[in-house]
Amino acid sequence: MEPTRPSDGHPGTPSSGQPPYGGAPQQPGQQYGGQPQQPGQPPNPGPQFGGQPPYPGQAPYPGQAPYAGMPPVQGMPHGPQYPGQPQKTSTPAILSLVFGIVGAILISVILGIVALSKISTTGQKGKGLAIAGLAVSGLWLVGLVVGIAVFGDGEPDRDASGQVTTTQNTRADKLRVGDCVSEIKEAAEVRNLELVPCDQPNGGKVFAVFDLPAGKWPGLTAVQTAAEKGCVDRWAATGKQLDDASDIIYLHPIENGWSLGDRGTTCLVTPK
Known part of the structure:
Protein backbone atom coordinates (compact mmCIF):
# COMPACT_ATOMS: atom_id res chain seq x y z
CA MET A 1 0.00 0.00 0.00
CA GLU A 2 1.09 3.47 -0.78
CA PRO A 3 1.06 6.04 1.99
CA THR A 4 -1.35 8.98 1.52
CA ARG A 5 -0.80 12.47 2.82
CA PRO A 6 -3.67 13.60 5.02
CA SER A 7 -5.52 16.75 3.98
CA ASP A 8 -4.98 20.04 5.71
CA GLY A 9 -7.37 20.98 8.45
CA HIS A 10 -10.00 18.84 9.98
CA PRO A 11 -11.08 15.62 8.42
CA GLY A 12 -13.82 16.09 5.79
CA THR A 13 -12.95 19.73 5.20
CA PRO A 14 -11.59 20.57 1.73
CA SER A 15 -8.21 22.09 1.64
CA SER A 16 -7.79 25.77 1.00
CA GLY A 17 -8.31 26.67 -2.62
CA GLN A 18 -10.23 23.53 -3.48
CA PRO A 19 -13.81 23.79 -4.67
CA PRO A 20 -16.53 22.58 -2.38
CA TYR A 21 -18.06 19.22 -3.14
CA GLY A 22 -19.96 19.29 -6.42
CA GLY A 23 -19.28 22.93 -7.17
CA ALA A 24 -16.88 25.43 -8.61
CA PRO A 25 -14.51 27.51 -6.58
CA GLN A 26 -16.32 30.37 -4.98
CA GLN A 27 -14.71 33.70 -5.42
CA PRO A 28 -15.24 36.56 -3.12
CA GLY A 29 -18.26 38.58 -4.08
CA GLN A 30 -19.70 35.89 -6.38
CA GLN A 31 -23.12 34.35 -5.85
CA TYR A 32 -24.47 31.21 -7.38
CA GLY A 33 -26.48 31.86 -10.51
CA GLY A 34 -25.70 35.58 -10.72
CA GLN A 35 -23.18 38.06 -12.07
CA PRO A 36 -20.08 38.96 -10.13
CA GLN A 37 -20.86 41.38 -7.40
CA GLN A 38 -18.66 44.39 -7.20
CA PRO A 39 -17.78 45.84 -3.89
CA GLY A 40 -20.22 48.52 -2.82
CA GLN A 41 -23.01 47.44 -5.22
CA PRO A 42 -26.33 45.87 -4.23
CA PRO A 43 -26.61 42.15 -4.80
CA ASN A 44 -27.41 41.09 -8.38
CA PRO A 45 -30.67 39.15 -8.32
CA GLY A 46 -29.45 36.85 -11.09
CA PRO A 47 -31.15 35.97 -14.34
CA GLN A 48 -34.80 36.91 -14.86
CA PHE A 49 -37.48 34.59 -16.22
CA GLY A 50 -37.17 34.28 -19.96
CA GLY A 51 -33.44 35.08 -20.27
CA GLN A 52 -30.83 37.62 -19.31
CA PRO A 53 -31.95 41.23 -18.98
CA PRO A 54 -30.84 43.40 -21.88
CA TYR A 55 -28.10 45.89 -21.56
CA PRO A 56 -29.12 49.50 -21.48
CA GLY A 57 -30.42 50.45 -24.92
CA GLN A 58 -30.62 46.85 -26.10
CA ALA A 59 -33.95 45.38 -27.29
CA PRO A 60 -35.21 42.16 -25.71
CA TYR A 61 -34.55 38.87 -27.46
CA PRO A 62 -37.17 37.65 -29.96
CA GLY A 63 -40.13 36.08 -28.22
CA GLN A 64 -39.16 37.66 -24.88
CA ALA A 65 -41.77 39.70 -23.04
CA PRO A 66 -40.89 43.38 -22.71
CA TYR A 67 -39.38 44.47 -19.44
CA ALA A 68 -40.83 46.97 -17.10
CA GLY A 69 -40.60 50.41 -18.50
CA MET A 70 -40.70 49.34 -22.16
CA PRO A 71 -43.92 50.37 -23.98
CA PRO A 72 -45.75 47.51 -25.72
CA VAL A 73 -45.91 47.45 -29.50
CA GLN A 74 -49.08 49.13 -30.71
CA GLY A 75 -51.21 48.49 -33.80
CA MET A 76 -50.45 44.79 -34.30
CA PRO A 77 -53.56 42.67 -35.01
CA HIS A 78 -54.14 39.60 -32.89
CA GLY A 79 -54.36 36.14 -34.41
CA PRO A 80 -53.38 34.90 -37.87
CA GLN A 81 -54.34 37.03 -40.84
CA TYR A 82 -55.74 35.40 -44.03
CA PRO A 83 -56.33 36.96 -47.45
CA GLY A 84 -59.96 37.66 -48.34
CA GLN A 85 -61.94 35.20 -50.47
CA PRO A 86 -61.97 36.07 -54.22
CA GLN A 87 -65.26 37.50 -55.42
CA LYS A 88 -67.24 35.46 -57.96
CA THR A 89 -68.40 36.85 -61.29
CA SER A 90 -72.07 37.79 -61.39
CA THR A 91 -74.13 35.20 -63.31
CA PRO A 92 -76.73 37.76 -64.52
CA ALA A 93 -73.87 39.82 -65.95
CA ILE A 94 -72.60 36.86 -67.97
CA LEU A 95 -76.09 36.00 -69.21
CA SER A 96 -76.73 39.63 -70.12
CA LEU A 97 -73.75 39.59 -72.48
CA VAL A 98 -74.70 36.19 -73.96
CA PHE A 99 -78.30 37.19 -74.66
CA GLY A 100 -77.13 40.54 -76.00
CA ILE A 101 -74.86 38.81 -78.52
CA VAL A 102 -77.65 36.52 -79.80
CA GLY A 103 -80.05 39.46 -80.13
CA ALA A 104 -82.43 38.76 -77.22
CA ILE A 105 -82.56 42.46 -76.42
CA LEU A 106 -85.27 42.52 -73.76
CA ILE A 107 -83.77 39.65 -71.72
CA SER A 108 -80.27 41.09 -72.01
CA VAL A 109 -81.37 44.53 -70.78
CA ILE A 110 -83.27 43.09 -67.80
CA LEU A 111 -80.36 40.86 -66.75
CA GLY A 112 -77.87 43.72 -67.20
CA ILE A 113 -79.86 46.02 -64.92
CA VAL A 114 -80.26 43.26 -62.31
CA ALA A 115 -76.52 42.49 -62.46
CA LEU A 116 -75.46 46.12 -61.96
CA SER A 117 -77.86 46.48 -59.04
CA LYS A 118 -76.52 43.39 -57.27
CA ILE A 119 -72.87 44.12 -58.02
CA SER A 120 -73.16 47.52 -56.33
CA THR A 121 -74.31 45.83 -53.09
CA THR A 122 -72.45 42.49 -53.11
CA GLY A 123 -69.16 43.61 -54.59
CA GLN A 124 -69.11 40.77 -57.13
CA LYS A 125 -67.14 40.98 -60.35
CA GLY A 126 -68.76 41.32 -63.77
CA LYS A 127 -69.67 45.00 -64.00
CA GLY A 128 -67.90 45.24 -67.34
CA LEU A 129 -69.79 42.21 -68.68
CA ALA A 130 -73.14 43.72 -67.70
CA ILE A 131 -72.27 47.03 -69.34
CA ALA A 132 -71.11 45.19 -72.46
CA GLY A 133 -74.39 43.26 -72.58
CA LEU A 134 -76.37 46.49 -72.39
CA ALA A 135 -74.18 48.08 -75.06
CA VAL A 136 -74.60 45.14 -77.47
CA SER A 137 -78.37 45.19 -76.90
CA GLY A 138 -78.35 48.90 -77.69
CA LEU A 139 -76.55 48.21 -80.97
CA TRP A 140 -79.14 45.58 -81.88
CA LEU A 141 -81.93 48.05 -81.15
CA VAL A 142 -80.30 50.77 -83.26
CA GLY A 143 -79.81 48.33 -86.13
CA LEU A 144 -83.43 47.21 -85.93
CA VAL A 145 -84.69 50.79 -86.04
CA VAL A 146 -82.43 51.63 -88.98
CA GLY A 147 -83.48 48.46 -90.81
CA ILE A 148 -87.16 49.27 -90.42
CA ALA A 149 -86.57 52.84 -91.52
CA VAL A 150 -84.63 51.79 -94.62
CA PHE A 151 -86.27 48.52 -95.66
CA GLY A 152 -89.60 48.68 -93.87
CA ASP A 153 -91.20 45.79 -91.98
CA GLY A 154 -91.77 43.72 -95.13
CA GLU A 155 -95.47 44.51 -95.37
CA PRO A 156 -96.19 46.00 -98.81
CA ASP A 157 -98.22 49.15 -99.31
CA ARG A 158 -101.71 48.45 -100.68
CA ASP A 159 -104.69 50.52 -101.67
CA ALA A 160 -108.13 50.29 -100.10
CA SER A 161 -108.95 47.19 -102.14
CA GLY A 162 -105.74 45.46 -101.08
CA GLN A 163 -104.00 45.80 -104.44
CA VAL A 164 -100.37 46.78 -104.85
CA THR A 165 -100.11 50.02 -106.84
CA THR A 166 -96.33 50.59 -106.82
CA THR A 167 -93.26 48.40 -107.33
Whole structure:
Protein backbone atom coordinates (compact mmCIF):
# COMPACT_ATOMS: atom_id res chain seq x y z
CA MET A 1 0.00 0.00 0.00
CA GLU A 2 1.09 3.47 -0.78
CA PRO A 3 1.06 6.04 1.99
CA THR A 4 -1.35 8.98 1.52
CA ARG A 5 -0.80 12.47 2.82
CA PRO A 6 -3.67 13.60 5.02
CA SER A 7 -5.52 16.75 3.98
CA ASP A 8 -4.98 20.04 5.71
CA GLY A 9 -7.37 20.98 8.45
CA HIS A 10 -10.00 18.84 9.98
CA PRO A 11 -11.08 15.62 8.42
CA GLY A 12 -13.82 16.09 5.79
CA THR A 13 -12.95 19.73 5.20
CA PRO A 14 -11.59 20.57 1.73
CA SER A 15 -8.21 22.09 1.64
CA SER A 16 -7.79 25.77 1.00
CA GLY A 17 -8.31 26.67 -2.62
CA GLN A 18 -10.23 23.53 -3.48
CA PRO A 19 -13.81 23.79 -4.67
CA PRO A 20 -16.53 22.58 -2.38
CA TYR A 21 -18.06 19.22 -3.14
CA GLY A 22 -19.96 19.29 -6.42
CA GLY A 23 -19.28 22.93 -7.17
CA ALA A 24 -16.88 25.43 -8.61
CA PRO A 25 -14.51 27.51 -6.58
CA GLN A 26 -16.32 30.37 -4.98
CA GLN A 27 -14.71 33.70 -5.42
CA PRO A 28 -15.24 36.56 -3.12
CA GLY A 29 -18.26 38.58 -4.08
CA GLN A 30 -19.70 35.89 -6.38
CA GLN A 31 -23.12 34.35 -5.85
CA TYR A 32 -24.47 31.21 -7.38
CA GLY A 33 -26.48 31.86 -10.51
CA GLY A 34 -25.70 35.58 -10.72
CA GLN A 35 -23.18 38.06 -12.07
CA PRO A 36 -20.08 38.96 -10.13
CA GLN A 37 -20.86 41.38 -7.40
CA GLN A 38 -18.66 44.39 -7.20
CA PRO A 39 -17.78 45.84 -3.89
CA GLY A 40 -20.22 48.52 -2.82
CA GLN A 41 -23.01 47.44 -5.22
CA PRO A 42 -26.33 45.87 -4.23
CA PRO A 43 -26.61 42.15 -4.80
CA ASN A 44 -27.41 41.09 -8.38
CA PRO A 45 -30.67 39.15 -8.32
CA GLY A 46 -29.45 36.85 -11.09
CA PRO A 47 -31.15 35.97 -14.34
CA GLN A 48 -34.80 36.91 -14.86
CA PHE A 49 -37.48 34.59 -16.22
CA GLY A 50 -37.17 34.28 -19.96
CA GLY A 51 -33.44 35.08 -20.27
CA GLN A 52 -30.83 37.62 -19.31
CA PRO A 53 -31.95 41.23 -18.98
CA PRO A 54 -30.84 43.40 -21.88
CA TYR A 55 -28.10 45.89 -21.56
CA PRO A 56 -29.12 49.50 -21.48
CA GLY A 57 -30.42 50.45 -24.92
CA GLN A 58 -30.62 46.85 -26.10
CA ALA A 59 -33.95 45.38 -27.29
CA PRO A 60 -35.21 42.16 -25.71
CA TYR A 61 -34.55 38.87 -27.46
CA PRO A 62 -37.17 37.65 -29.96
CA GLY A 63 -40.13 36.08 -28.22
CA GLN A 64 -39.16 37.66 -24.88
CA ALA A 65 -41.77 39.70 -23.04
CA PRO A 66 -40.89 43.38 -22.71
CA TYR A 67 -39.38 44.47 -19.44
CA ALA A 68 -40.83 46.97 -17.10
CA GLY A 69 -40.60 50.41 -18.50
CA MET A 70 -40.70 49.34 -22.16
CA PRO A 71 -43.92 50.37 -23.98
CA PRO A 72 -45.75 47.51 -25.72
CA VAL A 73 -45.91 47.45 -29.50
CA GLN A 74 -49.08 49.13 -30.71
CA GLY A 75 -51.21 48.49 -33.80
CA MET A 76 -50.45 44.79 -34.30
CA PRO A 77 -53.56 42.67 -35.01
CA HIS A 78 -54.14 39.60 -32.89
CA GLY A 79 -54.36 36.14 -34.41
CA PRO A 80 -53.38 34.90 -37.87
CA GLN A 81 -54.34 37.03 -40.84
CA TYR A 82 -55.74 35.40 -44.03
CA PRO A 83 -56.33 36.96 -47.45
CA GLY A 84 -59.96 37.66 -48.34
CA GLN A 85 -61.94 35.20 -50.47
CA PRO A 86 -61.97 36.07 -54.22
CA GLN A 87 -65.26 37.50 -55.42
CA LYS A 88 -67.24 35.46 -57.96
CA THR A 89 -68.40 36.85 -61.29
CA SER A 90 -72.07 37.79 -61.39
CA THR A 91 -74.13 35.20 -63.31
CA PRO A 92 -76.73 37.76 -64.52
CA ALA A 93 -73.87 39.82 -65.95
CA ILE A 94 -72.60 36.86 -67.97
CA LEU A 95 -76.09 36.00 -69.21
CA SER A 96 -76.73 39.63 -70.12
CA LEU A 97 -73.75 39.59 -72.48
CA VAL A 98 -74.70 36.19 -73.96
CA PHE A 99 -78.30 37.19 -74.66
CA GLY A 100 -77.13 40.54 -76.00
CA ILE A 101 -74.86 38.81 -78.52
CA VAL A 102 -77.65 36.52 -79.80
CA GLY A 103 -80.05 39.46 -80.13
CA ALA A 104 -82.43 38.76 -77.22
CA ILE A 105 -82.56 42.46 -76.42
CA LEU A 106 -85.27 42.52 -73.76
CA ILE A 107 -83.77 39.65 -71.72
CA SER A 108 -80.27 41.09 -72.01
CA VAL A 109 -81.37 44.53 -70.78
CA ILE A 110 -83.27 43.09 -67.80
CA LEU A 111 -80.36 40.86 -66.75
CA GLY A 112 -77.87 43.72 -67.20
CA ILE A 113 -79.86 46.02 -64.92
CA VAL A 114 -80.26 43.26 -62.31
CA ALA A 115 -76.52 42.49 -62.46
CA LEU A 116 -75.46 46.12 -61.96
CA SER A 117 -77.86 46.48 -59.04
CA LYS A 118 -76.52 43.39 -57.27
CA ILE A 119 -72.87 44.12 -58.02
CA SER A 120 -73.16 47.52 -56.33
CA THR A 121 -74.31 45.83 -53.09
CA THR A 122 -72.45 42.49 -53.11
CA GLY A 123 -69.16 43.61 -54.59
CA GLN A 124 -69.11 40.77 -57.13
CA LYS A 125 -67.14 40.98 -60.35
CA GLY A 126 -68.76 41.32 -63.77
CA LYS A 127 -69.67 45.00 -64.00
CA GLY A 128 -67.90 45.24 -67.34
CA LEU A 129 -69.79 42.21 -68.68
CA ALA A 130 -73.14 43.72 -67.70
CA ILE A 131 -72.27 47.03 -69.34
CA ALA A 132 -71.11 45.19 -72.46
CA GLY A 133 -74.39 43.26 -72.58
CA LEU A 134 -76.37 46.49 -72.39
CA ALA A 135 -74.18 48.08 -75.06
CA VAL A 136 -74.60 45.14 -77.47
CA SER A 137 -78.37 45.19 -76.90
CA GLY A 138 -78.35 48.90 -77.69
CA LEU A 139 -76.55 48.21 -80.97
CA TRP A 140 -79.14 45.58 -81.88
CA LEU A 141 -81.93 48.05 -81.15
CA VAL A 142 -80.30 50.77 -83.26
CA GLY A 143 -79.81 48.33 -86.13
CA LEU A 144 -83.43 47.21 -85.93
CA VAL A 145 -84.69 50.79 -86.04
CA VAL A 146 -82.43 51.63 -88.98
CA GLY A 147 -83.48 48.46 -90.81
CA ILE A 148 -87.16 49.27 -90.42
CA ALA A 149 -86.57 52.84 -91.52
CA VAL A 150 -84.63 51.79 -94.62
CA PHE A 151 -86.27 48.52 -95.66
CA GLY A 152 -89.60 48.68 -93.87
CA ASP A 153 -91.20 45.79 -91.98
CA GLY A 154 -91.77 43.72 -95.13
CA GLU A 155 -95.47 44.51 -95.37
CA PRO A 156 -96.19 46.00 -98.81
CA ASP A 157 -98.22 49.15 -99.31
CA ARG A 158 -101.71 48.45 -100.68
CA ASP A 159 -104.69 50.52 -101.67
CA ALA A 160 -108.13 50.29 -100.10
CA SER A 161 -108.95 47.19 -102.14
CA GLY A 162 -105.74 45.46 -101.08
CA GLN A 163 -104.00 45.80 -104.44
CA VAL A 164 -100.37 46.78 -104.85
CA THR A 165 -100.11 50.02 -106.84
CA THR A 166 -96.33 50.59 -106.82
CA THR A 167 -93.26 48.40 -107.33
CA GLN A 168 -91.75 47.42 -103.98
CA ASN A 169 -89.83 44.68 -102.23
CA THR A 170 -91.43 42.35 -99.71
CA ARG A 171 -90.89 38.99 -98.06
CA ALA A 172 -92.28 35.83 -99.62
CA ASP A 173 -94.53 35.19 -96.61
CA LYS A 174 -96.24 38.58 -97.19
CA LEU A 175 -97.68 37.59 -100.57
CA ARG A 176 -101.46 37.43 -100.97
CA VAL A 177 -103.73 35.89 -103.57
CA GLY A 178 -103.86 38.27 -106.59
CA ASP A 179 -100.35 39.73 -106.04
CA CYS A 180 -97.99 39.84 -109.01
CA VAL A 181 -94.19 39.60 -108.90
CA SER A 182 -91.62 40.83 -111.37
CA GLU A 183 -89.55 37.66 -111.56
CA ILE A 184 -88.84 34.53 -109.56
CA LYS A 185 -85.38 33.01 -109.78
CA GLU A 186 -84.76 29.44 -108.72
CA ALA A 187 -82.73 29.42 -105.51
CA ALA A 188 -82.28 27.35 -102.38
CA GLU A 189 -84.04 30.05 -100.39
CA VAL A 190 -86.22 32.94 -101.56
CA ARG A 191 -86.17 35.78 -99.05
CA ASN A 192 -87.39 38.86 -100.89
CA LEU A 193 -89.56 39.35 -103.96
CA GLU A 194 -90.36 42.42 -106.02
CA LEU A 195 -94.06 43.17 -106.16
CA VAL A 196 -95.44 44.98 -109.20
CA PRO A 197 -98.93 46.12 -110.14
CA CYS A 198 -100.68 43.31 -112.01
CA ASP A 199 -101.65 45.67 -114.86
CA GLN A 200 -97.96 45.87 -115.73
CA PRO A 201 -95.77 43.15 -117.27
CA ASN A 202 -94.95 40.68 -114.54
CA GLY A 203 -93.30 37.33 -113.92
CA GLY A 204 -96.13 35.53 -112.12
CA LYS A 205 -99.37 35.85 -110.20
CA VAL A 206 -100.34 34.32 -106.86
CA PHE A 207 -103.46 32.14 -107.03
CA ALA A 208 -103.30 30.26 -103.70
CA VAL A 209 -101.68 30.50 -100.25
CA PHE A 210 -101.98 27.71 -97.64
CA ASP A 211 -100.16 26.07 -94.73
CA LEU A 212 -98.76 22.55 -94.61
CA PRO A 213 -99.76 20.34 -91.65
CA ALA A 214 -97.94 21.07 -88.41
CA GLY A 215 -95.53 18.57 -86.90
CA LYS A 216 -91.86 17.66 -87.00
CA TRP A 217 -89.81 18.44 -90.09
CA PRO A 218 -90.79 15.63 -92.51
CA GLY A 219 -87.84 16.13 -94.84
CA LEU A 220 -87.37 18.25 -97.95
CA THR A 221 -88.80 15.70 -100.38
CA ALA A 222 -91.97 15.25 -98.36
CA VAL A 223 -92.45 19.02 -98.09
CA GLN A 224 -91.96 19.53 -101.82
CA THR A 225 -94.40 16.74 -102.67
CA ALA A 226 -97.08 18.12 -100.32
CA ALA A 227 -96.61 21.69 -101.57
CA GLU A 228 -96.81 20.65 -105.25
CA LYS A 229 -99.95 18.54 -104.73
CA GLY A 230 -101.60 21.33 -102.77
CA CYS A 231 -100.95 23.89 -105.50
CA VAL A 232 -102.10 21.60 -108.34
CA ASP A 233 -105.30 20.68 -106.50
CA ARG A 234 -106.08 24.32 -105.77
CA TRP A 235 -105.54 25.33 -109.40
CA ALA A 236 -107.84 22.57 -110.54
CA ALA A 237 -110.45 23.83 -108.08
CA THR A 238 -110.48 27.22 -109.86
CA GLY A 239 -111.76 25.57 -113.05
CA LYS A 240 -109.33 27.56 -115.18
CA GLN A 241 -107.34 26.09 -118.02
CA LEU A 242 -103.56 26.41 -117.85
CA ASP A 243 -102.27 27.49 -121.25
CA ASP A 244 -99.12 26.16 -122.85
CA ALA A 245 -97.23 29.37 -122.22
CA SER A 246 -97.74 29.18 -118.47
CA ASP A 247 -96.56 26.98 -115.63
CA ILE A 248 -97.29 26.44 -111.93
CA ILE A 249 -94.56 26.99 -109.38
CA TYR A 250 -94.71 27.00 -105.59
CA LEU A 251 -92.77 28.49 -102.72
CA HIS A 252 -92.48 26.08 -99.79
CA PRO A 253 -90.88 26.16 -96.30
CA ILE A 254 -87.32 25.00 -95.66
CA GLU A 255 -86.00 23.29 -92.55
CA ASN A 256 -84.69 26.45 -90.87
CA GLY A 257 -88.00 28.24 -91.33
CA TRP A 258 -89.94 25.13 -90.31
CA SER A 259 -88.19 25.10 -86.93
CA LEU A 260 -89.39 28.70 -86.44
CA GLY A 261 -93.00 27.85 -87.24
CA ASP A 262 -93.10 28.57 -90.98
CA ARG A 263 -95.59 26.21 -92.73
CA GLY A 264 -96.72 28.56 -95.51
CA THR A 265 -96.84 27.58 -99.19
CA THR A 266 -97.47 30.08 -102.00
CA CYS A 267 -98.71 28.99 -105.43
CA LEU A 268 -98.13 31.08 -108.58
CA VAL A 269 -98.87 30.89 -112.29
CA THR A 270 -95.80 32.06 -114.18
CA PRO A 271 -94.89 32.39 -117.85
CA LYS A 272 -92.58 29.70 -119.14
